[in-house]
Amino acid sequence: MLSYLLKQPPAPPSGDKRWKLVGATMRRYGYESYALIETMHAVQEAFGFLDEEALRFVAASLRVPLSRVYGVATFYHYFTLKPQGRHTCVLCTGTACYIKGSSKNLAAVEDKYKIKPGDTTKDDNLSLLTARCLGSCGLAPAGVFDGEVVAKLTPDLVMGRIARWMP
């Protein structure tokens, strides 16, 4: 038997209790390498994003090369290596939403808050993201505000939703 198979998984990077959630996910999958995506879901759920420390810890725990962990983290759209704002606004730019004027909604947010898709405002209040088809084409143009799908958006509606989050 290879000696590393007998080793205990490494200790978490800090005493932060949220690492327990991550550890529980890995344990549930028996620390198998295929649990990589599920584990990174858990890290992001707990911490909001994936930093280098987290990637190194997951790589060591699941015995997956760091390069592969980084490769997976950057390949999938859901994972982010940057901290997100307190609130997120996702606007769909899929083709059905394009027809119904999604670009006007996007331009309105970009202009008012001076951010581009993928950015967060300086006060960390708002992250703007775009999605390519939310599977809600009957409700176009659609968006997601802090996890809630909102249909038939107009620039006024979008700005109104965001204004509620702003101090």
Place this chain on the structure above:
Amino acid sequence: MTDRPLTKNIRPGQPPLDLKGYEKAGGYAAVRKALGGMAPKDVTQVIKDSNLRGRGGAGFPTGVKWSLVPIGPDAPRPKYLVVNADEMEPGTFKDRLLLEGDPHQLVEAVIVAAYAIEAETAYIFLRGEYILAAKLLMQAIAEARAAGYLGNNILGSGYNLDLHLHTSAGRYICGEETALLNSLEGKRATPRAKPPFPQISGLWGKPTIVNNVETLSNIPHILVNGPEWFKGLSHTPNGGTKLYGVSGKVKRPGVWELPMGTTVRELLEEHAGGMRDGLKLRGIIPGGASTDFLGEEHLDLQLDFDTVGKAGSRMGTGTMIILDDQTCPVGFVHSLIQFFAHESCGWCTPCREGLPWTEKILAALEAGQGEMADLDRLGKQVKFMAPGMTFCPLAPGAMSPLGSGIKRFREDFERHIREKRCPWR
């Protein structure tokens, strides 16, 4: 017997049926029937006889797919059944309805399908954005497990099945079945070379079937009501009903279960309420983003896999996007190609390099900064990314609306070049 089997339990605005309600509506009868005396091969034979074809877009006969899996005591094990619930094709919003509206129907279908190929483990590969569907599926799986429909020795038949839900981290290419398998293994979702096909060597190198949500949802009904009933639901030789959707500037966009072979006209005029006032139909993308444009001359076309194929397009997922006369066709095609360029997985060169270049040319054209030679350049890209030139169907799919769009709307492309601006802005 109903003529709308897939959606008969779906009540708009209300939560889906729980296990008791679903059983009361005749649910899990197919599991009892299959596990209570049918051999796995017999189940596959019924599906073969029904002429059910894959609803994920390719239309491959489901029974034939299943019959390629090695069966019997000498077959390699474990075997796997994977549900492709990674609905992400632009303009496609049909599987979401089934996942959120009747999760037990899918769980039942998974049990029957897994039994037919003797799989002991099944996965539902769900799109990450479908949060409500994830919650409802987890509930349905837990209820089914508690009632003995999942786990060891199901209903005393000696058959064991475990069902897991995997939430995707989001990438269009995960819808391609071999890329999906890589993703389930915790890797980047890049497609694999075929052959070997997943039926022989799939998840962890073991025999695996990957089926779409809508395809599977048909299974329990076929098993209970028989293949002849299923064929009778359709207007054409492709069996069954189909979830058709319409989006774009129509009066009532939505998704409906209708007999296979319903015409474009019926769908557009009766169900979607026609175009919004003052707008004219200019083009139809019949089945999600990666299909060729159809036009007004195709209004009486019956939508099924064979008929749409003969008309020079594909039915794909059966959810159409309508292009009207007040939307710029160049901008429309640009929006589609933007999606594909962004979603290229980067595995093979023609797609990784070709799609972003195509996108740049289209962006320039749309902004009125193009030249006539750009149309030839786009034509060349369509050839470079034709079927067979790339590793998987993503890039050829992207070229379908582009190639047919340039032909159909050539005059509009040329106007952008001549007038050095977008006439719709």
